[in-house]
Amino acid sequence: MQKKIFTFPQAVQKLEYYCSYQERCHNEVVDKLKTLAMSSQEIDEVIAHLIQNNFLNEERFACSFARGKHNIKHWGKVRIINELKFRNITKYNIEKALKEIPQETYLHNFHALTEKHWESIRETNLNKKKKKFCDFLLRKGFESSLIFEKLKDLEITD
Structure with a gap:
């Protein structure tokens, strides 16, 4: 099966649509253009067009x-x-x-998530439960200081 070759205007139109239904970063757009078999010069021109017309920001x-x-x-x-x-x-x-995430919202979501997760862990060994709790929140990307502070609070209430 042969890959379809896109003309410059077709590629621009396709990428305008691609960027209009979801926010994209430059890397995603470049990767998409590479799948369309565009040259590096054409890629640069398409990206410049998308930026100028506010499709890519x-x-x-x-x-x-x-x-x-x-x-x-x-x-x-x-x-x-x-x-x-x-x-x-x-x-x-x-x-x-x-800065788009207000600190009070961040902390509220953190506390809601931690309490829900703590209750959902069905581990009887307290040390294993703590490890599962910490590992989950670290994978989610929360700061370790916040996690350990919350762990102390949860230990006191248990």
Whole structure:
């Protein structure tokens, strides 16, 4: 089966649609263009067009990503930062994105998640239960200081 060859206007149209239904970072757009067998010069031109016409905005992507991952998947700041770095988002945009999550919302979601998870762990050995609890929250990307502070609170109430 032969790969379909796209003309420049077709590729632009396809990528405009690709960027319009979901925020994208530059890496995702470049990867998509590579699957369309575009040359590096054409890739640069398409990206320039997308930026000029506000289809592609890395700051907007970072803010949307941070809000969504925290509110929907309940990720902590550490995981959000690492995921954004993985996507080559600048330090400035990462800092701006983290400001999208109000501290009181962050802490409220953290406490709600921790209490729900603590109750859901069916481990009788307290040390194993603590380890499972900490591992889960570290994977979610919450700060270790927050986790250990919450663990102390939960131990006192148990």
